[in-house]
Amino acid sequence: MSKTDPGRFFEDFRVGETLTHATPRTVSEADAALYLALTGTRFAVNSADTFAQAIGYRRAPLDDFLAFHIVFGKTVPDVSINAVANLGYAQGIFGVPLYPGDTVTARSQVIGLRENSNRQTGTVYVRSHGANQRGETVVDYVRWVMVRKRDAASPAPPPIVPMLADAVAPDALNMPEGLTLARYDRALAGARHGWGDYARSERIDHVDGTTIEEAEHAMATRLYQNTAKVHFNRHSESKGRFGRRLIYGGHVISLARALSFNGLGNAFRVAALNGGRHVAPCFAGDTLYAWSEVLDKAELAGRSDVGALRLRLVAAKDHPCADFPDRSGDAYHPAVVLDLDYWALMPR
């Protein structure tokens, strides 16, 4: 009859059930400013109301990955508080822009379960959905995590593994309603190149590096109300797997995306998250570098002002990316920490 919530273990999940996540959150300009202070992002759409309004936004929307992290954070107490590993993302689609003043709520549906052969853990697949106060979708994505069992002797559920697309189809990408890029100002955006300037298979070294401090990743992760213990507790983690606190993988995504401004400065909107892998852990003191590869290009139906780039964003630690540290087969260059696959929108 404990008052504290131990969170769900593997055997507590049922395929088909919907989890309503706690702690709705009204976002504000302060989230934008803190995100800026913690990541150094420079995309003009998220920085200035005037710039955003010139292309049809009501005002500067919050960064897409900030929206993602806030939704993700809400799922943690119900989905992954007893997780051993965050295994993957798929089919992430960004919906309406998230504006200061909006209130985010989140729910997840369990779409798959598979116990591991060691009987100690199992994989839980959820589709998580973040909405604003009008019920409009802000972001919707699939995640799977390896979760501990409470009791190794618990019976295994029938294995159900969802079919997941490798990537979101271009015709499923959302261009926010009312946007038109005729007045998109590349000089103010700080980047010359548009959609037409990028070629499939092109690689871009983002050059700059940024070092992560303990206080910074902890503040970012608390801002998202993400409660995963490994990010916050030096005392327990000093006896844990890595001997120290682990940086939230989403903070690594945000830092890599901010670094990608230098080379992809007009990629003004993340439209979809096709997949992603946290290849290796990051710790305070690490310096992140990043490079990108253009995986694909797509036109958007009926639009001559904007196109989509499918991008692979690779981050490495303590290793500048002029040599594009990569994977070969199943093995990664030892410096690589992130391999992310997403669609971005860019003016043509």
Add this chain to the structure above:
Amino acid sequence: MSKTDPGRFFEDFRVGETLTHATPRTVSEADAALYLALTGTRFAVNSADTFAQAIGYRRAPLDDFLAFHIVFGKTVPDVSINAVANLGYAQGIFGVPLYPGDTVTARSQVIGLRENSNRQTGTVYVRSHGANQRGETVVDYVRWVMVRKRDAASPAPPPIVPMLADAVAPDALNMPEGLTLARYDRALAGARHGWGDYARSERIDHVDGTTIEEAEHAMATRLYQNTAKVHFNRHSESKGRFGRRLIYGGHVISLARALSFNGLGNAFRVAALNGGRHVAPCFAGDTLYAWSEVLDKAELAGRSDVGALRLRLVAAKDHPCADFPDRSGDAYHPAVVLDLDYWALMPR
């Protein structure tokens, strides 16, 4: 004729005088976001306008202890800049909610003075009062501190020690006007248990731990415009009592309260601060854990929707609280850093 303000020493205080504190402060959503980023608090009332409005708040109010710290910070330059120790709190009552856009001002009345037998220091008792721009009380509390004398030879004032209640009486607790908890949503709040589920003497281990970084406590304390030198100056403190900067006790309170969400997630409002003791100092790198004890329960006159819990909140450092580290007589378990006594409101 120095232009700098050395602050008041013990012999500068007179019983009955009122000190008008400087630096009024307009609070905003940014204070809420920074408080979140620095403490990880998850109480839904302070997190979402929609949740707060559903139970009758105008919008999400700022966290009660955030309001307290802002008022407290204003008193520091006038009351405790030359203090040796913060000895206690009593009779703290929270009034109207503090909303973004409100401007806080503070004043204190000197209500007691007693010189110590060593003639070097004395205890100053003040009643501090924080108000919004309409003059409505936000928080009102008694604090006593040990303050240095400028000159040990100064004559001692007649000793006056105020009578202070052990606890605020339940009928003095304020339920914010217009609130009704019929639409309080425990699923969205992230906690199942209501007032009726808690029993006197029940103890709750809040399980989680959080590590404090130098940058974090300094940012929090500056946000409150608290000027106590011991929190900010590594150079002078390296030669001081502890050899390093001391963490503001209020930040420890806020972290412990945030940890208490896991077990007391529906304690949506701090209604009174009965007392508190900073048992031992905290430093950067310490990891805080916390546990609570239900000291008392009270109904609120005419209300069937809400009740009050008198709670003892104990924080310990680098020591998980499953064993409820406690005091025995006058001595505390060596890990304990905080012993706080407050009233919280909770839906019935």
Add this chain to the structure above:
Amino acid sequence: MSKTDPGRFFEDFRVGETLTHATPRTVSEADAALYLALTGTRFAVNSADTFAQAIGYRRAPLDDFLAFHIVFGKTVPDVSINAVANLGYAQGIFGVPLYPGDTVTARSQVIGLRENSNRQTGTVYVRSHGANQRGETVVDYVRWVMVRKRDAASPAPPPIVPMLADAVAPDALNMPEGLTLARYDRALAGARHGWGDYARSERIDHVDGTTIEEAEHAMATRLYQNTAKVHFNRHSESKGRFGRRLIYGGHVISLARALSFNGLGNAFRVAALNGGRHVAPCFAGDTLYAWSEVLDKAELAGRSDVGALRLRLVAAKDHPCADFPDRSGDAYHPAVVLDLDYWALMPR
């Protein structure tokens, strides 16, 4: 055909050209709150709408140096990303107050170029101009930096060195429109002394010290979207000139200005930046102290309520300033890190 922007080298600048800087920025209360949390500033005008409105501001304006840093940050990618040293400032004039909701844009005109005799570097002089969304000047100043050449063999441009005034003339100082200090409340401001109480050559030790953490200066500098690599990248800087990250000189200015509250608490507005020198680098862990000297006093035409003080603000690290560490000839006391010359407005 790289997509990344290497920034301008010395030979890329032409006298007379205007650079339009990227990343317009809408500021908010969150910038004020973060600036407070990162610097501890206590000037009442920037802290409370009520206080600011009592003397004629529309609401609390953002701190003048915060406005300066935001403009400065925008110039970095175009002006100083390949700089070796920030050599000086002159003729900085603050225009209209910057309010939450305003959008800042910036441009710079190249006003001088002089190659150094080593052929490796040259000095670039720019006049930078920051404006709000109505095109009103927020701040306008001259800066000169030593910038690397891409190729030592590039021909040297004809040397042009602008004539720069030692100080802004008092009649060029802007008192924000509509301000009248009749209702300026010194008790609420937390400082007794007005313009008439200060004498030329008077020196003020600001007493307090504040320690800088890596996370703090990095957050401040990212908040300004300043992209100078030396502040952020431990990995590269560990092999660089200082073996570690360098703190943005503007953060040092802000901390020194915040410390100057104790002694200059009614210097409610920075009206001009006459010049400044970052005498020595600062690093995380350093503790800053500061002292001021009154260089000059000026009346403002037609105003009996307000006067101007020309102040020299000297910051030192790990050295309390009771002995006023200073320059003697060309050499500075080894603790000095900043020597700033500015005009402030103060009630008479």
